[in-house]
Amino acid sequence: MSTANIGRWAVNPAIRASRNGELAAVASREEDRARAFADEWDIPRAHGSYDALLADDEIDAVYIPLPNSLHREWTIRAAEAGKHVLCEKPLALTEAECRDMEEAAAANGVKLMEAFMYxxxxxxxxxxxxxxxxxxxxxxxxxxxxxxxxxxxxxxxxxxxxxxxxxxxxxxxxxxxxxxxxxxxxxxxxxxxxxxxxxxxxxxxxxxxxxxxxxxxxxxxxxxxxxxxxxxxxxxxxxxxxxxxxxxxxxxxxxxxxxxxxxxxxxxxxxxxxLLMVEHFSDCVIGDLPPRYSPDEASRNMRVIxxxxxxxxNGGTPVALAPRAARQVPTSAT
Ligand SMILES: NC(=O)c1ccc[n+]([C@@H]2O[C@H](COP(=O)([O-])OP(=O)(O)OC[C@H]3O[C@@H](n4cnc5c(N)ncnc54)[C@H](OP(=O)(O)O)[C@@H]3O)[C@@H](O)[C@H]2O)c1
CATH class of the missing domain: 3.30.360.10 (Dihydrodipicolinate Reductase; domain 2)
Known part of the structure; x- marks a missing residue:
């Protein structure tokens, strides 16, 4: 989703090289940019909007390398369209946004993982x-x-x-x-x-x-x-x-x-x-397994940020972090 630099130099090539994934389409806010990107990287389909990508029945999962402020919106829209989501770090802007994304993924029965590749x-x-x-x-x-x-x-x-x-x-x-x-x-x-x-x-x-x-x-x-x-x-x-x-x-x-x-x-x-991150995520999608790093882990990181x-x-005043209880997230099955 997008013609982002990180997709260009790292993640798209990894998807292409993976043993269990296929780079099937690219979307951009601009049709011409999507087309040029698809031609340059030999990607079968180009979409002139992110919505068009989410409406593409051939797509199982989307990789979201949008600016951080857009991670929440497009992850939730992708989940509602039934697409699994590998979303760039940081997963969102706040812990509450991460929670919304976690809930959307659970409610729609899709996997969501933050792309901390290291x-x-x-x-x-x-x-x-x-x-x-x-x-x-x-x-x-x-x-x-x-x-x-x-x-x-x-x-x-x-x-x-x-x-x-x-x-x-x-x-x-x-x-x-x-x-x-x-x-x-x-x-x-x-x-x-x-x-x-x-x-x-x-x-x-x-x-x-x-x-x-x-x-x-x-x-x-x-x-x-x-x-x-x-x-x-x-x-x-x-x-x-x-x-x-x-x-x-x-x-x-x-x-x-x-x-x-x-x-x-x-x-x-x-x-x-x-490559290892992309293959792991695809294994989880194909095998219906929980990703090694959960959205809850991402929201804990965001809470500290x-x-x-x-x-x-506030001029460097320390902020106390109270212990946080485990949460129950309703899933599509409950
Ligand atoms: N894991 C890593 O190694 C790693 C490394 C770098 C970055 N990242 C993460 O990846 C994400 C993207 O970073 P990047 O450096 O690749 O960004 P970038 O090159 O600026 O790409 C962001 C893309 O988002 C789309 N976009 C949609 N709305 C936009 C807006 N209002 N302003 C600008 N772009 C907009 C654009 O694609 P279209 O115009 O084609 O729609 C643009 O190409 C960030 O979340 C960043 O933290 C991760």
């Missing part, structure tokens, strides 16, 4: 194995960063009305990896931001406090040289993960340091994380 890279599983097996002892500190320098002022990331900003665009990865490594939800969020004239956060530094004394700190920016990493520090050692979210398809490393004597690099074989923004807008 989670499908085998290195992410390797880090989790190392952490869970106690390699670094008791984890007390997670540091992460995702920054890059945006040079085009008309980019969707600079537009507040489209859900732009550094935290929405790249900080969401840091929040996600921190929560994943911690294995629990933060109890407090605090952030400080530098705001662009357009109203979006162009740099943001966030701190998440978890019970048990664990703190996660991260920075994200649309103004700095590309940097993506995370570091997991514990009582016995630490792990460093370079090129954390976009490691490419070459073998990927995790550096482990313990005491003064042990410093080794674990190397994980290269993989296309977009909202708290960070609240703190940043």
């Amino acid at each position: 989670r499908f890279h085998p290195r992410t599983d390797r880090v989790l194995e190392l952490v869970r097996s106690g390699t670094v002892g008791d984890v007390r500190m997670i540091r992460s960063a995702f920054t890059f320098r945006l040079t085009k002022p008309d980019n969707i990331r600079m537009d507040a009305s489209l859900g732009g900003g550094a935290l929405m665009d790249v900080g969401c990865y840091c929040v996600n990896v921190s929560r994943t490594i911690a294995g629990r939800e933060p109890i407090e969020a605090q952030a400080t931001a530098t705001w662009a004239e357009s109203g979006v956060d162009e740099q943001l530094v966030g701190t998440l406090r978890f019970d048990g004394g664990l703190i996660a700190q991260f920075d994200c920016a649309l103004t700095l040289e590309r940097r993506e990493m995370y570091e997991v520090s514990g009582t016995e050692g630490y792990l460093t993960v370079p090129n954390a979210f976009l490691p490419g398809t070459e073998p990927a490393g995790v550096q482990e340091v313990r005491g003064r004597d042990r410093e080794i690099t674990h190397t994980v074989e290269g993989a296309d994380e977009y 909202e708290a960070l923004y609240e703190s940043a807008r």
Whole structure:
């Protein structure tokens, strides 16, 4: 759905290369743009509107890489049209929007997954194995960063009305990896931001406090040289993960340091994380299986992002996050 850059360079090729999916159609707000895109990428059908795509009976699932402010509307419309949805990160603008999308997917019996591709890279599983097996002892500190320098002022990331900003665009990865490594939800969020004239956060530094004394700190920016990493520090050692979210398809490393004597690099074989994500999603659609990452997981991430923004807008005052109860979402069968 759309001629977005991320579709062009990563996800559409992954759909095409997948063992269980077929890139059947593209839609754009402009018929000519859809046609040109379809010709360029040899896609069988081109639709001049997103509605036309949703009315296409040959389509089982849609991939939504629209500006963040449009994720909710088009995910719900796709679900109501009976299409499964792989939607770009962040799933929506707020936790409440994520909930609406989760409910629409459940009510219409379709799968919905947020496209955080880094989670499908085998290195992410390797880090989790190392952490869970106690390699670094008791984890007390997670540091992460995702920054890059945006040079085009008309980019969707600079537009507040489209859900732009550094935290929405790249900080969401840091929040996600921190929560994943911690294995629990933060109890407090605090952030400080530098705001662009357009109203979006162009740099943001966030701190998440978890019970048990664990703190996660991260920075994200649309103004700095590309940097993506995370570091997991514990009582016995630490792990460093370079090129954390976009490691490419070459073998990927995790550096482990313990005491003064042990410093080794674990190397994980290269993989296309977009391909693995797309194939997993298609497996879930075809086999009627729940995706590995639920819309509830996405809404928990969004809840933390909202708290960070609240703190940043209030001069960095920490925002408490109360424990959240599990929810019952009515499904098409209930
Ligand atoms: N997972 C990842 O690795 C990754 C990487 C980059 C971006 N993303 C996510 O993917 C999404 C798109 O990012 P992108 O950089 O690919 O964006 P982009 O190149 O600007 O594409 C967005 C597309 O949305 C459509 N659109 C509909 N209404 C629009 C509006 N009012 N303004 C602008 N475009 C509009 C346009 O397609 P038509 O004109 O053809 O309809 C446009 O091509 C975002 O949610 C972003 O967070 C994910």
